Each structure stands twice: as structure tokens, then as C-alpha cells.
Amino acid sequence: DAGVIQSPRHEVTEMGQEVTLRCKPISGHDYLFWYRQTMMRGLELLIYFNNNVPIDDSGMPEDRFSAKMPNASFSTLKIQPSEPRDSAVYFCASSPTADSQETQYFGPGTRLLVL
Amino acid sequence: KNQVEQSPQSLIILEGKNCTLQCNYTVSPFSNLRWYKQDTGRGPVSLTIMTFSENTKSNGRYTATLDADTKQSSLHITASQLSDSASYICVVSAPNAGNMLTFGGGTRLMVKP
Numbered sequence A: 001d002a003g004v005i006q007s008p009r010h011e012v013t014e015m016g017q018e019v020t021l022r023c024k025p026i027s028g029h030d031y032l033f034w035y036r037q038t039m040m041r042g043l044e045l046l047i048y049f050n051n052n053v054p055i056d057d058s059g060m061p062e063d064r065f066s067a068k069m070p071n072a073s074f075s076t077l078k079i080q081p082s083e084p085r086d087s088a089v090y091f092c093a094s095s096p097t098a099d100s101q102e103t104q105y106f107g108p109g110t111r112l113l114v115l
Numbered sequence B: 001k002n003q004v005e006q007s008p009q010s011l012i013i014l015e016g017k018n019c020t021l022q023c024n025y026t027v028s029p030f031s032n033l034r035w036y037k038q039d040t041g042r043g044p045v046s047l048t049i050m051t052f053s054e055n056t057k058s059n060g061r062y063t064a065t066l067d068a069d070t071k072q073s074s075l076h077i078t079a080s081q082l083s084d085s086a087s088y089i090c091v092v093s094a095p096n097a098g099n100m101l102t103f104g105g106g107t108r109l110m111v112k113p
Helices: none
Strands: A005-007 A012-013 A020-026 A031-038 A042-050 A055-056 A065-071 A073-081 A088-094 A110-114 B004-007 B010-013 B019-025 B031-038 B045-051 B058-059 B064-068 B071-079 B086-093 B101-102 B107-112
Touching: A005 A088, A020 A088, A020 A110, A031 A073, A042 A065, A042 A073, A042 B101, A055 A065, A065 B031, A065 B064, A073 A088, A073 B064, A088 B107, B004 B086, B010 B019, B019 B107, B031 B064, B031 B071, B045 B058, B045 B064, B071 B086
Parallel strands: A012 A110, B010 B107
Antiparallel strands: A005 A020, A020 A073, A031 A042, A031 A088, A042 A055, A065 A073, A088 A110, B004 B019, B019 B071, B031 B045, B031 B086, B058 B064, B064 B071, B086 B101, B086 B107
């Protein structure tokens, strides 16, 4: 398996533009997670899905952020409009089950810079 | 609020030396504790996972310990190698919280030749 795939790996955009981050989870994994990582706040959970359904989006910072999972093999995280404080590395992770013993497998991340 | 605190924030050691990283948590009730390694520019990778009933878990040169009474964990790295240079993140999960995790801020380790 190729692991969790994210695209793009790097994104530079100007304030006010729309940004779309993409994720392909590991095949067969029922859970998908979006995280944001910054130097100041470390890793933060934004939202997670179970079988394509959003379960908890309490970590989404504000209405400018939205996430979708139209099918089991694809998810997007959209920021509209983007702001400089959104600059961070965004990780997607997946796991087979919700068992707390289960490992989450992380993608390589998308490094976002908003100018 | 559930928290996970790690120390030190950063550490520099010479190749071949041992080191120990610390993690204190307040997550309660507690289900399990994981240590992740994150290389620069990459996503975190799981090293060890321990339930509340386990005291120690090894993965090669990495040994994690857990004291559920004092809510402390440590990650000991033996005979460090240059490839051990990375951030090490302590992650705690609570029961009945699905797969939701509470992350520590990480310890940035640099191994010098």
C-alpha cells in the first residue's frame, strides 16, 4: 500500500484566495482525520470522519474551514478565504477502526504558506 | 482540560549516547499512550503504544515506560544514531473517545556526530 497520500505537498497562496487540500486514505481504513501543525500549538485535530461521515468538527477553527469526504478514498479540506495565520502544515491520517489501540497512519503533510 | 506536557523541548546529544524524554499527562480516564517519531518534513510515525496496564514497551533501541499512577511516561533511546534526529511526540487517548488523541508539544532531538 502507498500509505496516506496528500496533495499538494507545498502550497503558497495570497491572502483571500481559496485553498483546497486533498487526501487519499489507506484503502480499507474507515476513519480519516485532518490535523494542523504549527510551531506554537503543535498538532491539533481539526475534524474526523467515520465511513465518510463527519463525526467531530469541533477543532475546525472557524467557518472559513470546511471538509468533505465524498467517498471512502478521497477527502478535501478547504479554506476560503485564506489568511496568513492559516499558514501551517496540514496532515491527513487514517486508521482501520475506532479502537483506541489502533494506530493512526499519517500522510506526508501539505505545507501551506499564506502571504 | 486534558493536557500532555513533554520535556525537554529540545535536546542535543552525541552519537552513541543514550537519552530519555519525558511525558506528563492529565488525561483521565486514560486508555493508552503512544510515542510517535516525526522526521523533519514528514508525518508522525508510531513507535510504541501502551495501555494503562503496561509498564514498558520496546521497539528496537526505543523503550517506553509508563507509570499510570503518577501519569508519567518516558522514552529511552539507547546508543543513539544520527537518524534518531527528529521530534518525538507523546500522545494520549481516553476510553470511549473513539480514536481522538491528545498530543504533547514534542521534544526535538538532535544527534550530532
